[in-house]
Amino acid sequence: MPVSSPQTPPSSTTPDRGPAPGIPPHAEPGRLAGIPMLERTPNSTFGQYLTGWAKRIRYGESGVLPVVGGLILLVIIFQVQDSVFLSAGNLTNLLVQGSVFVLLGMAEVWVLILGEIDLSVGYNAGIGAVITAILAGSQHNFPWWLAIAAGMLATAAIGALWGVLVIRLRLPSFVVTLAGLLGLEGLLLYLVNAYGTGGTIRITNNVLNDITNGNLSPVAGWVVAIGSVALFAAATILRDTRRRRSGMVAPPMAITLLKVGAVAVAVVVLVLICNTNRGILVPLRGVPYVVPIIVGFLVIFTFMLGRTRFGRYLYAIGGNAEAARRGGVSLGWNRLWAFVLTGFTAGAAGIVYASRLGSISNNIDGGQLVLYAVAAAVIGGASLFGGRGKMIHALLGGLVIATIYNGMGLLGLAASYQYMATALVLLAAVTIDALARRGRTAN
Amino acid sequence: MTTVAERDESGPPGAAGRPLLSLRGITKSFGAVQALRGVDLDIMPGKITALVGDNGAGKSTMIKTISGIWGPTSGEMYWDGEPVTARTPRDADALGIATVYQDLALCDNLDIVQNMFLGHELLTHRLLDETEMEKSARQTLADLSVTSVSSVRQLVGSLSGGQRQSVAVARAVMRDSKLVIMDEPTAALGVSQTAQVLDLIRRLGDRGIAVLVISHNLSDVFSVADRLAVLYLGTLVSSGPVTEYDAQSAVELITTGDRSQPADAASPARSTDIDPEG
Numbered sequence: 001m002p003v004s005s006p007q008t009p010p011s012s013t014t015p016d017r018g019p020a021p022g023i024p025p026h027a028e029p030g031r032l033a034g035i036p037m038l039e040r041t042p043n044s045t046f047g048q049y050l051t052g053w054a055k056r057i058r059y060g061e062s063g064v065l066p067v068v069g070g071l072i073l074l075v076i077i078f079q080v081q082d083s084v085f086l087s088a089g090n091l092t093n094l095l096v097q098g099s100v101f102v103l104l105g106m107a108e109v110w111v112l113i114l115g116e117i118d119l120s121v122g123y124n125a126g127i128g129a130v131i132t133a134i135l136a137g138s139q140h141n142f143p144w145w146l147a148i149a150a151g152m153l154a155t156a157a158i159g160a161l162w163g164v165l166v167i168r169l170r171l172p173s174f175v176v177t178l179a180g181l182l183g184l185e186g187l188l189l190y191l192v193n194a195y196g197t198g199g200t201i202r203i204t205n206n207v208l209n210d211i212t213n214g215n216l217s218p219v220a221g222w223v224v225a226i227g228s229v230a231l232f233a234a235a236t237i238l239r240d241t242r243r244r245r246s247g248m249v250a251p252p253m254a255i256t257l258l259k260v261g262a263v264a265v266a267v268v269v270l271v272l273i274c275n276t277n278r279g280i281l282v283p284l285r286g287v288p289y290v291v292p293i294i295v296g297f298l299v300i301f302t303f304m305l306g307r308t309r310f311g312r313y314l315y316a317i318g319g320n321a322e323a324a325r326r327g328g329v330s331l332g333w334n335r336l337w338a339f340v341l342t343g344f345t346a347g348a349a350g351i352v353y354a355s356r357l358g359s360i361s362n363n364i365d366g367g368q369l370v371l372y373a374v375a376a377a378v379i380g381g382a383s384l385f386g387g388r389g390k391m392i393h394a395l396l397g398g399l400v401i402a403t404i405y406n407g408m409g410l411l412g413l414a415a416s417y418q419y420m421a422t423a424l425v426l427l428a429a430v431t432i433d434a435l436a437r438r439g440r441t442a443n
Numbered sequence: 444m445t446t447v448a449e450r451d452e453s454g455p456p457g458a459a460g461r462p463l464l465s466l467r468g469i470t471k472s473f474g475a476v477q478a479l480r481g482v483d484l485d486i487m488p489g490k491i492t493a494l495v496g497d498n499g500a501g502k503s504t505m506i507k508t509i510s511g512i513w514g515p516t517s518g519e520m521y522w523d524g525e526p527v528t529a530r531t532p533r534d535a536d537a538l539g540i541a542t543v544y545q546d547l548a549l550c551d552n553l554d555i556v557q558n559m560f561l562g563h564e565l566l567t568h569r570l571l572d573e574t575e576m577e578k579s580a581r582q583t584l585a586d587l588s589v590t591s592v593s594s595v596r597q598l599v600g601s602l603s604g605g606q607r608q609s610v611a612v613a614r615a616v617m618r619d620s621k622l623v624i625m626d627e628p629t630a631a632l633g634v635s636q637t638a639q640v641l642d643l644i645r646r647l648g649d650r651g652i653a654v655l656v657i658s659h660n661l662s663d664v665f666s667v668a669d670r671l672a673v674l675y676l677g678t679l680v681s682s683g684p685v686t687e688y689d690a691q692s693a694v695e696l697i698t699t700g701d702r703s704q705p706a707d708a709a710s711p712a713r714s715t716d717i718d719p720e721g
Contacts, residue, residue, distance in 0.1 A: 206461070230688065242574070247578075248577050249594055249596040261566075308565065308569075308571065309571065312557065312571060315557075316553060318552070319550035319551055319552035320548065320549065320550040320551065320552075321555060322546075323549055323558075325551050325561065326560035327548070327562025328532065328533055328563070344663075387552035388552055
């Protein structure tokens with residue numbers, strides 16, 4: 001991030017458009033009757049910011065608010081039903097359960113932004129887990145990092161294959177990856193039967209098992225938490241301040257601080273919960289390793305989508321591929337990389353899945369996992385129609401699904417109820433998406 | 444006298460007045476269909492040239508040829524007197540030709556800045572330089588006196604038709620284009636927004652930018668254009684300063700490819716046949 005730009009007073013840049021709220025709009029040439037003048041200055045006040053925000057919600061840019069609200073609602077319902085829900089042990093368990101849904105949702109976001117879909121992520125994740133488990137097993141004894149790299153490279157290559165079929169042969173991604181779902185299930189059965197015993201390949205590597213079963217020490221947890229909050233706060237405040245100073249569109253300071261504060265509180269609460277002793281016989285405390293791993297993926301992927309040309313092009317292609325093409329964007333390469341990243345992320349999800357179970361077996365339900373993946377992304381706020389979706393959506397949507405899964409399990413409700421509840425949440429999310437879109441085009 | 448004789452494009456390009464873009468004998472065939480049959484046209488810097496013609500006359504084929512969507516089947520293009528080829532949109536872009544299509548080619552899910560820089564993003568340290576892009580986009584909009592958008596960070600999907608047109612034009616101007624081609628810029632707009640866009644076209648000309656406008660609306664053409672070029676069944680049947688035409692002669696040229704009388708002595712017998720707005 002460039003911080004070195006020498007800041008001269010705003011007058012040097014655009015003297016006629018600087019932060020002077022008092023410019024009478026009618027004095028400007030070329031303005032015609034009938035076009036509404038909305039807020040004029042980029043540096044809006046708190047109130048103006050809220051107004052603009054309300055407007056964005058009406059245009060279908062509701063952001064993460066609906067899903068955060070829904071998540072809070074679900075937590076309240078389950079806590080009222082069963083007070084164990086908000087216990088440290090259960091919440092930590094929920095985070096680990098949710099990590100697979102979150103990663104699969106993130107995998108799906110890459111292609112959803114393009115308006116494509118990958119139905120194979122569930123079994124592709126399984127393939128990644130199988131390859132990692134085989135290589136890290138006693139037969140081959142690869143170091144854990146090499147086994148992980150090999151597994152994720154394989155799933156990325158599978159994603160690349162779907163991408164090539166979709167882009168070069170112009171096949172619909174739905175059908176290509178549906179074939180992929182079936183084909184990879186077959187491949188997975190073959191690999192597990194060839195290399196496993198009794199339809200299972202056990203994870204014997206300690207590091208792989210510790211991804212979800214090991215914890216940061218309480219002190220390390222605090223160090224990581226405080227460090228990342230400080231980085232986030234510094235980056236956010238610095239960016240918004242610089243934008244305000246150079247007269248760019250920026251939220252008012254109060255909003256910036258509010259955002260930083262909310263994240264800080266959330267992180268502190270998370271670490272507090274995880275650091276509470278949740279052991280029954282022996283003390284067990286600390287943040288599971290998978291939590292910082294997920295946050296790492298979230299930060300890197302969000303950065304790629306928001307700050308790089310590649311990310312910008314994915315949104316452009318998803319919004320209007322023809323416009324992107326005419327602007328000189330290479331549709332083929334950018335779409336291919338999105339499919340590769342979907343496969344890559346799915347591989348990570350598979351490894352986390354296997355770590356949690358301590359093994360990877362031939363009865364992994366990749367078909368259900370992919371539905372959860374799509375549901376996580378869409379519940380969080382990604383659009384199936386392309387052009388809209390962020391990694392944070394997969395995180396929040398994955399947490400919603402994990403909450404339903406976990407909460408209903410606590411209440412002793414059968415799987416039948418879990419599916420129906422998830423279905424309702426998914427329908428609600430898609431309805432919100434469709435209504436938001438309609439609102440946007442109507443305006 | 445034939446209308447072809449009125450053309451001022453005879454002789455080698457770049458002789459007098461130095462046209463920015465000269466087309467000589469441009470043809471374009473799609474299989475057996477000949478969409479353009481030897482078009483000669485000069486486009487002057489700072490002048491607004493209106494390209495008119497009935498449906499199927501070859502207007503879209505022609506602008507797509509100029510803007511590099513496809514190359515011509517035969518014929519030459521001269522840019523500032525130099526022979527050039529524009530066989531891809533990138534080629535045309537490098538020359539300084541920007542095209543604003545009828546559908547505007549905007550991404551509704553991106554904001555104004557993002558749309559204006561789409562495919563040409565500014566980078567610092569290989570990352571998007573949002574600050575510079577926003578400054579530059581705002582400056583361009585201000586230069587064009589586009590003041591009706593509230594914030595350059597507004598999503599384009601939330602803009603009105605005229606505002607969207609303004610963004611598309613601003614995008615073309617921002618890349619230092621010397622020739623801006625506009626396809627039916629006012630087709631979908633209401634009265635005040637049409638005035639807004641015509642105003643904008645006028646300002647492009649004032650800034651020395653050559654503009655080639657396709658339009659069906661003759662009242663727009665006569666209110667904004669400096670020069671008129673009429674296509675009829677793939678042939679450029681007439682071109683010249685707009686003052687040499689009136690609504691009736693233009694309509695005759697568009698519908699029949701010929702005008703029975705010179706513009707200054709239009710036959711009253713035919714004046715009621717055709718609605719000039721049609």
